[in-house]
Amino acid sequence: MELFEKTDDWEKKLAPILKKYKGRKHPLDYKNIYQLMIMVILSAQDSDANINSIAPALFESFPNMKSLASSSVEELIPHISKVRNYSTKANWIIEIAQTIKDDKKIPLTMETLTDLKGIGRKSANVIMREAGVPPEGIIADLHVIRVAPRIGLIQESKDGNKVEKQLMQVLPKSIWGEIGMAFSFLGREICRPKPKCEECPLNDICMYYKLHHQN
Structure with a gap:
């Protein structure tokens, strides 16, 4: 699978989920x-x-x-x-x-x-x-590990640190702070192990969708 090159276009391509999940609190119900x-x-x-x-x-x-x-x-x-x-x-x-x-x-x-x-x-x-402090990396939980390679953004890996490193190489720093949780929420709600591709706001750019749902 080819990787997309590092480009600020990613901010535009991923805008639907950045907008959908921007600032949404982590699912852990913490008070401070x-x-x-x-x-x-x-x-x-x-x-x-x-x-x-x-x-x-x-x-x-x-x-x-x-x-x-x-x-x-x-x-x-x-x-x-x-x-x-x-x-x-x-x-x-x-x-x-x-x-x-x-x-x-x-x-x-x-x-x-x-x-x-x-x-x-x-x-x-x-x-x-x-x-709310400046990001020094990208959240790479088990949902991100599943979602990012499916989209075609990075190569598949079960190692969260490797996934994070690949994401940091291809994504502009301007979206590091939010994109990890955006992928995570997408993975929890739509891009599940059995994905609901028709509902996905990224299906127009997704490699998995192109491979499995288009003629």
């Missing part, structure tokens, strides 16, 4: 950046819906970074025991809380976020996007 950070860590290899279901009770017990920092793994685990890999995640979260100590000190750059246990580039990109 502290909550988002903890929920993003918990959501790795788990569903947003599951994390949303445990969040109210979790944050009632641990309303801020300070309360987590003075807690322990043993105290945290009962609140997150329904989460996948909860024991490992509990260790990461307590270590982060004891490092940061205060909500106001939550870092918001790629380097400082990815220095923390349990936060990779994808998680850092999500936190930075929701915090």
Whole structure:
């Protein structure tokens, strides 16, 4: 499959989804950046819906970074025991809380976020996007990993970091902050494993659509 060249045309070609999903809040139902950070860590290899279901009770017990920092793994685990890999995640979260100590000190750059246990580039990109800081990358979650190659934008890969790197090479920086979540929402709603191509606002530029739906 040929790749499109890096061009500002992509901003125009992808405008329908950039407009449709612009500024839409992430599906994790967080109230502030502290909550988002903890929920993003918990959501790795788990569903947003599951994390949303445990969040109210979790944050009632641990309303801020300070309360987590003075807690322990043993105290945290009962609140997150329904989460996948909860024991490992509990260790990461307590270590982060004891490092940061205060909500106001939550870092918001790629380097400082990815220095923390349990936060990779994808998680850092999500936190930075929701915090409204300038993007240093593109969110590449499992939906983006499915959607971007289908469109014909990049080569297929199961590796989120490789997908992100390819996207950064072909897309103008002006859309980095929003395009990852736009692809993600498209993947959740329309470009599902069994895609609803007829409903897709990008079917006029999509390689998958051309291959499967046009004579």
